[in-house]
Amino acid sequence: MTGTLITLIWAQSADGVIGADGTLPWHVPEDMERFRDLTMGDTVVMGRRTWESLPSKFRPLPGRRNVVVTRDPSYSAPGAEVVTSLARALRTSDDVWVGGGAQIYADALAHADRLLITDVDTHVDGDTAVQVFGPAVGPEWREVEVGEWQTSRTGMRYRFRELRRG
Numbered sequence: 001m002t003g004t005l006i007t008l009i010w011a012q013s014a015d016g017v018i019g020a021d022g023t024l025p026w027h028v029p030e031d032m033e034r035f036r037d038l039t040m041g042d043t044v045v046m047g048r049r050t051w052e053s054l055p056s057k058f059r060p061l062p063g064r065r066n067v068v069v070t071r072d073p074s075y076s077a078p079g080a081e082v083v084t085s086l087a088r089a090l091r092t093s094d095d096v097w098v099g100g101g102a103q104i105y106a107d108a109l110a111h112a113d114r115l116l117i118t119d120v121d122t123h124v125d126g127d128t129a130v131q132v133f134g135p136a137v138g139p140e141w142r143e144v145e146v147g148e149w150q151t152s153r154t155g156m157r158y159r160f161r162e163l164r165r166g
Contacts, residue, residue, distance in 0.1 A: 006090060006111050008098045009035060011118035011158075012134045018102065019132040020124050022053050028152045031118045034160070035099070038116070039064055043094040045086070045108070050100040051077055065094060069104055086111075105135040114164055115141060121149065121157035140165055 011031050012018050019025070040063045048070040051059065060066040060079030067089045068077040075082050083089045086107045090096055098108045115137065124131060147160040 004093065005095045005113050006098065006108070007096070007114045007116055008105055008108055008112045008135070009038070009116040010100060010105065010134050011120055013120050013122050013124045015123055016133045017124040017131050018100065018105075018134045019053075021130055022049070025124045026120050026122055026156055027154050028118065028120060028156050028158050029154065030150070030152050031120075031158060034118070036061075039097045039099075042097055043067055043092050044097045044099050045069060045089045045104065046099045047101045047104040048072070048075060048077075050104070051080065064097075065092075102132045102134070109135045109137075112165070114162065117161045117163070119159050119161060137163065142166065 010018050011024065011026075011028065013025070017025065039061070043065040044061055045067045046069070048068055051068045054061070066077070066080035068075070068080045068082050069084070069086055069089050070082060071084060073084050086104065090108070090111055098104060098112070117134070141163040143161060144164050145162040149157050149159045151157055
């Protein structure tokens with residue numbers, strides 16, 4: 001892969017949930033603002049279901065090259081580049097931000113240089129929601145920065161963490 005830097009970026013609950021019923025099970029606008037600011041001008045890679053989960057007014061993500069990975073070569077994602085393999089999505093000279101979902105994160109983890117995780121201080125009820133979990137982060141990753149817990153303007157507590165390989 002020729003990207004300058006490959007970063008996986010996601011928010012997760014205390015129990016590792018990154019999504020439920022096709023949406024984020026919390027609202028932390030500061031996390032969304034950080035995602036926008038960090039990814040602006042670069043390539044954002046996501047799976048088809050993540051693309052479809054974005055509100056239509058945010059598709060494509062403005063100011064970024066949007067790449068949607070799907071097994072369906074006839075899939076149409078207006079404003080985005082559609083590719084049928086993660087390898088093709090990562091073939092760029094831009095910095096690459098992998099924005100989900102779970103399968104894309106799992107597949108991209110081996111190629112990543114950095115993980116940016118937002119911990120959201122909540123638990124997601126598994127009784128009614130179809131939950132999706134973030135990738136399993138192994139011992140090859142080390143925390144290089146752990147932010148202080150903050151309170152969102154919505155009342156949710158969150159913090160930012162950065163992990164690097166090695």
